[in-house]
Amino acid sequence: MSSARSQWKIHGERVVDENRHIRLSTVDVELPDGTRFTQYVARMPRCAMTLVLDDQRRALLMYRHRFIVDQWVWELPGGYVDHAENVAAAAAREVEEETGWRPRTMTKLVSFQPSIGSLDQPQEIYLARGADRVDTDPDINEAEAVRWIPLTEAAEMIETGEIVGAATVVAIYRALTLTP
Template identity: 60%
Template sequence: MEIEPTGRELTRWTIHGERLVDDTRRLRLSIASVELPDGVTFEQYVLRIPKAAMMIVLDDHDRVLLMWRHRWIIDRWVWELPGGYVDPNEDPAVTAAREVEEETGWRPLNVEPLVTMQPMVGSADAENLLYLARGAERIGEPTDINEAERVSWVPLDSIREYIESGEIVGAASQVGLLHVLAFGR
């Protein structure tokens, strides 16, 4: 008895190999040889980026802790969630909490996983793990002065306006904040 292939087998792309272009601490760049189901082949740049963990910190007044920072790649000032790369063998929730403390001077409380995403699924393996903290305690000034111009508690009901005006452009920040707005706090 022959089993008919499902749509999954009919549309799966085949990777025939990857040529390394550059390998650094924060990025592995390669060119993959790819074959489509219809036999067409091409080369595709592939970015392999370490996991990153970010955190949405909410207070009792329906505000979220955000950082105002300059992103030189796009040469714009934007609001973002605190977060950073996950160190080898570090629990991503610990990374997210540590980054909040270093970048904002606030210690998150009651941390729970929120959502995982891939911001550039067509060309990059860049897993972003988002966490939610309900509450935070002030522990002092940010220890990393290079991260943000300022740190603010922003009302959740203004987040859509910030996104529409282009003040929140980062994929992880948008996904995390919209997730909280859509599915509850």
């Protein structure tokens, strides 16, 4: 396997667009068999999301419209990690800003890349056990509704297409394997 890997060649990269949320480029690639092509590559900042579970194994989820897929979905609170920000602190901050709940604990659950064929966007999911309601209301631009949903019901929502985002799917399925 290492010999094939060493035969991949990158002949150059050209930035198409870049801002604080994305770096889009084209990369000229040569495969081990000599095939050449141009691949679009998107690089995005690290994201941190949190699966907040209460003592009844209910997940704190947000209902929001995602215009890119033109669909209303349920998902975890989360967002970009600021440059020097601690990832766990960023995940907790996003929960509070987006839902009006402050996590009691933060434990790293899983890291993953959602689409490594053309996208570099590190995803960090944290598990919070319990949360306390804070005085601030959730950001109206983030969620239409915030609800505690039983973990087993959330898993069913994946099957019905009410939950489609990769981070939420990964977190729900991972949480089902955890002991209470």
